[in-house]
Amino acid sequence: MADSPLPDYSKKGKPTLVFGRRGFTQESLHHPLGLCITKEDKIAIANSKTNEIKIFSPDGEFSASYKLNSVNLMVDDGVTAVTTDPIGNxxxxxxxxxxxxxxxxxxxxxxxxxxxDTKCNFKPWGVACSSTCFYVCDRQNACIRVFAADGKHMKDIGKRGTDPGEFTDPVGIAIMPNGKLAVTDFQNNNVQIFNEQGTYCCTYGTEGSGPGEFNQPMGIAVDRTGFIAVTEWKNNRVQILDAMGNSVTCFGEQGAGDGEFFSPSGVAITKDRQIVVGDFNNNRIQVF
Incomplete structure (x- = not known):
């Protein structure tokens, strides 16, 4: 099979689709956080304030909503991230x-x-699945929890700190085409790369607002050629990196207009390389 041609993300910045508004109706959103593309190419959104997954078509039409098992209708941090496993769950x-x-x-x-086992000492956030296990960002304990496909806890990656391979607030995670893990650290303002065994490889970015810099990086997604999309909560933008961590482009600024963000959260990349972004405080989704 021929290699996929390298994408040109430099022209991103003007959305092709914007949908969602604050509310509690089926089609409305209330603080969307993580999101993913399902096996049916639909958009699954973690609607955090109502603790449910909302499903929309690629055209932004409401399709379904699924409540998580919970005791409270209104929660502070309900469902915060969603991904798919190898069979589409x-x-x-x-x-x-x-x-x-x-x-x-x-x-x-x-x-x-x-x-x-100590369930109250576990604050899951970003999640990613491989063919054999899944990885969960634990913001409470500043590490990545690794679980087998049957749910058994296998090991942890990282510990609290600011040195390479350490975390202060791991929040987003994605699996790269080569199997390596890319993790955003909300407080250390970087993206760290680990191999499949959890060994630290390298760090992308430092604190700031220029190209190659981050201010509270949140969501992360990787396309099939290794390009990385990162949302920045405080910079109110999306930054694209190539597979080596070089900044390719940034787009967005604070606001409520098309192409503007108020705390961008989750991000996903479709098969045709559209970038789908959760706009947390604007209670909407933008597609670029």
Missing amino acids: LVCSYTDGHQVQVMTANDGKHKRDVML
Whole structure:
């Protein structure tokens, strides 16, 4: 099979689609955080304030909503991230519930919960799945939890700190085409790369607002050629890096207009390299 041609992300910045508004109706959004593209090419959104996954078509039409198992309708940190496993199930971080929930993508049927024995000492956020395990950012303990496909806790990656391979606030995670892990650290203002065994490889970025710099990096996504999209909560922008960590382009600024953000959160890249961004405080999704 021929290699995929390298994408040109330099022209991104003007959205081709904007949908969502604050509210509690089926089609509305209230503090969207993580998001992903399902196996059916739909957009799955972690609607944090109502603790549910909302599914939209690629054209922004509402399709379905799935409630997570919880006791509270209104939560501070409900579902914060969502991804898919190799067979297409939705894997969701339920932060206030101190657990990860797995549900079917076609009807939201609950399959299982994943948690630590000391479940109240686990604050899951970003989540990513490989063919054999899944990785969960634990903001409470400043590490990456690694679970087997059956939910058994296998090991941890990293510890609290500011040195290479350490975290202060790991929040987003994605798996690169070569199997390496890319992790955003909200407080250390960088992206760190680890191999599949959890060994530290390198760091991209420092604190700032220029190209190659980050201010509270949040969501992260990687395309099939290794380009990385990172949302920056405080810089109110999306930054694209190549597979070596070089900044390719940045787009966005604070505001409520098309192409502007008020705390961008989750990000995903579609098969045709559209960039889908959760706009947390504007309660909407923008597609570039």
